[in-house]
Amino acid sequence: MDRLSQTAVLCHLNIDKPETKPISKQFHLGSIPAVVIMEPRGQEVDRIIGYEGDRSEWLKTLLASLYGIDTISDLQSRYAAKSDLKLAQSLAQKYLDRGDGASSLAWVEKARSFKPDTETDSKLTLIQGEATLFTDPPKGADMLMKLATAPGSPLALDAFQTLSAFYKRQARNATSPEEKQKAKAARLEVFHAVVAAQPSNPDVLSEYAWYCAGEGIDLDKALAAAQKAAELKPKDGDALSTLAEVQFKLGKKADAVATIEKAIAFNPDEESFKEQKEKFLKGEVEK
């Protein structure tokens, strides 16, 4: 990072701080975490959405952006030289990441003109739904809900997470308690609809249970969902971590410790599980 700072000024901003909220709106931030790369005079060059995951890969992506590779400008130049489906799809995603729903939708249409296969078309539908959240929120929410609840849909989880994040964002940016409550209720409705439609999807069940634990609501239903998720994915650290969290919120401290120890055994390098265990042992219940 020291060497990177010779090329760029690195600045991190917590969007949960009141003074940062207007900046979040100014940049049309759809998903968090997000990295926005700007040239010295303030023109946006690119943005990277999502968790770092493999840090080495993430840094390569960042460096590519700093050198203008795979940015919107670069992709458009390449598309102008030789148009193809992949470039059009990448541009649809890039504009979506930038919060420019209208441009993203235009590139989805261009991508569709190349007659994509079923899998690519589904991915384009997901981009279309998310982009529509910017241009026509109720319509976008409806599109994503249909994708999230479609039986056997390979993109159900993505659509569900996108919709859930949308209402989470609405709740965070709410300007009144009523508005915040409305967004929270809409999010819970999404969870209920998707859990009903995908009752054997461990990721959906886990997300629902984690949400309930965080909000302190529907804890008995959350326990059932988390237990089922852990049965379906018995060696999955996240599923076990969620079950442990729900057990802890229900006051079952010994169960919570035993469950998180299983998660740690499967994922010995995962620091957050160790922190969770510490929290359980100290008996601090988050509100």
Next chain:
Amino acid sequence: MKRAFLCFLMLLPAALLAAGKPWFQGTLEQAQAAAKSQNKMLVLKFYADW
């Protein structure tokens, strides 16, 4: 040239990982002003508490 850049991309992350985190201390406006005055790119990382 392309190969040299790819080598650069392959090797730099390891060096970066070994180093510290020299984040700019200040507001967005101050970071933007610093980037402009130093003629450097600006990398803004947005995160949340949850």
